[in-house]
Amino acid sequence: MALFGFTSPAPWLTSRRGYSLCAVCHAWPAEPICSPCVERFAQPLARCPICALPGHTSTCPECTQHPPPWQRGLCAVTYGYPWDACLARLKFQGDSAMGRSLAHVMQHAPGIEPALEMAQWVVPMPLSIARLRERGFNQSLVLARHLAKHKTLGQALLRIKDTAPQASLPKAQRLHNVVGAMVVHPRHANTLNQCSVVLLDDVMTTGSSLHAAAIALRQVGVRHITAMVFARTDAPRVDASVATLAVGENAGHVSHRLGTP
Numbered sequence: 001m002a003l004f005g006f007t008s009p010a011p012w013l014t015s016r017r018g019y020s021l022c023a024v025c026h027a028w029p030a031e032p033i034c035s036p037c038v039e040r041f042a043q044p045l046a047r048c049p050i051c052a053l054p055g056h057t058s059t060c061p062e063c064t065q066h067p068p069p070w071q072r073g074l075c076a077v078t079y080g081y082p083w084d085a086c087l088a089r090l091k092f093q094g095d096s097a098m099g100r101s102l103a104h105v106m107q108h109a110p111g112i113e114p115a116l117e118m119a120q121w122v123v124p125m126p127l128s129i130a131r132l133r134e135r136g137f138n139q140s141l142v143l144a145r146h147l148a149k150h151k152t153l154g155q156a157l158l159r160i161k162d163t164a165p166q167a168s169l170p171k172a173q174r175l176h177n178v179v180g181a182m183v184v185h186p187r188h189a190n191t192l193n194q195c196s197v198v199l200l201d202d203v204m205t206t207g208s209s210l211h212a213a214a215i216a217l218r219q220v221g222v223r224h225i226t227a228m229v230f231a232r233t234d235a236p237r238v239d240a241s242v243a244t245l246a247v248g249e250n251a252g253h254v255s256h257r258l259g260t261p
Contacts (some may be wrong), residue, residue, distance in 0.1 A: 050077040124143070
């Protein structure tokens with residue numbers, strides 16, 4: 001069976017021994033993604049240090065004028081071939097070996113390892129209960145555990161509202177779609193207070209989901225947030241006018257949920 005041009009491996013190929021063929025070039029023997037393909041398709045790019053938008057050697061105009069609720073943004077690759085198909089195999093086929101390989105790519109990207117070392121906790125982006133039941137796992141949690149298992153707080157963020165998939169919405173609606181959708185689990189609120197956190201997701205497009213999650217973390221006193229993703233599209237963050245409105249709305253939702261003034 002083929003998906004996005006990649007041949008799906010037989011079940012025995014995804015055992016603990018790893019793959020026999022590289023998912024990209026089909027070289028043999030190989031891990032899910034062979035080293036030459038990683039070197040070819042994961043070359044570092046100049047990026048905005050805040051939102052990781054490519055093509056900037058310093059802070060991009062959008063982040064200069066309207067900073068997001070995190071201090072630093074990091075990503076490993078640009079979203080596109082072959083990484084879109086690799087992520088699809090992880091998310092929709094439950095390919096655990098691919099998750100390990102994508103985390104390996106992240107570990108070797110500029111800035112990722114130092115950020116993980118400096119952070120006290122790694123918080124993965126949550127899925128809604130309905131989507132978690134449908135998929136059976138959270139791909140961001142899979143990546144987090146491969147990157148920093150002992151720092152990962154898998155249930156720190158809760159998605160309390162089942163929203164429409166972000167990819168199905170136009171840019172201007174994405175931030176409104178996730179307003180009030182995430183809160184910090186009360187059990188972890190004190191743990192996260194005044195801490196440095198890596199907020200981890202698989203893909204950033206407009207940054208709307210990261211924005212909502214970072215606001216929820218800020219509400220419980222998180223001191224420093226690094227937004228970290230495996231892949232980043234070339235799209236700028238959500239329009240500042242929309243973001244400003246949603247920040248206020250989301251802060252109110254989160255405060256109400258947590259019982260804070």
